[in-house]
Each structure stands twice: as structure tokens, then as C-alpha cells.
Amino acid sequence: MLEERIRQLIDNKTKPLGALGRLEDLALQIALLQQTETPRLENPHVLVFAADHGLTAEGVSAYPADVTFGMVHNFMAGGAAINVFCKQNGLSLLVCDVGVNGSFDQAGPTLVKYKIRPGTRNMRYEPAMTPDECAAAMDAGRTLVDGVRHRDCNIVGFGEMGIGNTSAAALLMHRFTGFPLPQCVGRGTGLDDAGVARKLAVLQAVAERHADATQPLDVLTAVGGLEIAAIAGGMLQAAENGMLILVDGFIATSALLVAHALNPSILKNCIFCHQSDEAGHRFMLDFLGAKPLLNLDLRLGEGTGCALAYPLIQAAVGMLNDMATMDVL
Incomplete structure (x- = not known):
């Protein structure tokens, strides 16, 4: 045996x-x-999916929505933390625009254009996406994963960029794990206590509005994000391809909750790279029975935990x- x-x-x-x-x-x-x-680790990649969130109009983030657009330019210029860590540890990086509110003049070696729409709708008043938009975002993730697989990649990490996406992730966590919403909501990009209270009140209103969404894809459509949907699709495709999946922090794990609801066997493919400093992440990991490799109080996203944990994965194989x-x- x-x-x-x-x-x-x-x-x-x-x-x-x-x-x-x-x-x-x-x-x-x-x-x-x-x-x-x-075993072998072949041509490792980190895929970062970027999109904006209509819910930022409700003041749920400490940063303005246009930071998403600026950060994608930063990725393209090589100046973000994920660029540094991927270069340091020998991982290739691709950034995919699935829903940034802004246009990029041209794709390059780092940027892939797959824009579904310029950000989700304000889920306080309507579903974040239509079913077709959610499916298209998931297809973007699947397509990008298949693309790197054809480059002989067998290990892929997932990162994200999207101001407001801790709100979507908290709502997904609440719905898929059953944890009370206050246990799922954290400071995100650095909200003070008053900001967290305002964020929680907004998310409680959103949860009540979309209480009828119970099936995994219906939940994702109602309260998710385009980048989260793309990651969920990418993770599902990676599992179908027999690839190792590097799971980053709070946002990426919320996408995994969706993927896990659709395919519980996906966990055998998953390496949980770190425990985020975002309040709900530890409870997400507990729900999944996951043991993260690192605990560095990170809360940046971008797939940074994947790149930082990769040398330990190399050490295990070595x-x-x-x-x-x-x-x-």
C-alpha cells in the first residue's frame, strides 16, 4: 500500500x-x-484575482475603492509584497482583472484581462452578481488554472485584491459555517472600533436581505465577490487537475468554503499556508479542520502567505x- x-x-x-x-x-x-x-513541485504559480465591491459605498472599509485599481498597477510594476515574495522564493505571478472599476491600457506578462463587470453591485440592496456573472467569474478562475497547468504547473496559490472584500468573506463565512456574524467580522484594512460596529450593522442588514439564499452558488451570487468567485472556480479546477492548492488568508479561505461546499474532497489538495490576523480566520480554519503552516499576524492578502510558506513545502518534499x-x- x-x-x-x-x-x-x-x-x-x-x-x-x-x-x-x-x-x-x-x-x-x-x-x-x-x-x-x-513527489515533485513543478513551476509553482500564485494567481491574484482583483475586483471591486459595490458595498464599499456603505463605508465598510478604511480605504477608498480606487485603491484596488492602484494596487493592480503596483502588481504590474513589481512593487507589491506579493511581487517581492514570489521573486524571492521562485514562484511565478499572474494577476487577473475580473472586476476592477477601471481600465488597464494593455495586458502584460503579469496581467490577464477577464473583466466580468466593473465591480459587484451593492449587496445591501440587491445581489452582488447575477448567476451568469458569478458563473463567468468562476470560469475565469478555471481558465487561468488550466492555463498554468499547461505550463506544467502542479502547485498553485490563490491571492486577491479588492477593497471591501473582507465584508463579502465574512458573509460567506457566516452562511457556510453557521458562526454568528459578529464572530466573522473583523477590522479588515484597519477599521477602528466605531468602523467595525458600522461594518457589522451593514453586514447584518445584508445577511437579512439575502436570507433566502441557501444553496452554495446562490450564496456566492448574493453576497460574494467577483474575485472570490474566480478563486473558488480556480480551486475547484485545480482539484480536478490533481494540483496542490496553496490557501492564503481570510478571503481565499472564504472562497475555499464555497469550493468545499461544492466538492468536500478538495481538502486533500489543500495546504493551509497561514492563519491570518483577521478575526474570523481562526474559526474558518477550525471549521475546515485545517492546521496552518505559519502564524505571522498577516492580514495583507495578495497570496503573500502562499509565497512565504512555499519554502517549507519545498523542505518537506526535499x-x-x-x-x-x-x-x-
């Missing part, structure tokens, strides 16, 4: 039994997913493939 052989191989390395802790579990997970005793066994002693 493959699992027994891999466990024996790990246990027989030149170390005390279990001495490499979580790295041993990680090596086993990757080897079982790839169905081999000699241990399994290259570390000597007790036979040499």
Missing part, C-alpha cells in the same frame, strides 16, 4: 521518529496526492526525496 510505504520511508530517515513534525505530515500529503514516493535513510548508518 502506497501510504504505508511512504510512512515507512519517512520513519526510516536519519532522524528520530516523528522528529520533523509537520513537515512529515506535509510530505505524506503531497506524496499521496501525487501517488508517488518521489526531505522525502533527498534525505538519507538509516541504511547508511
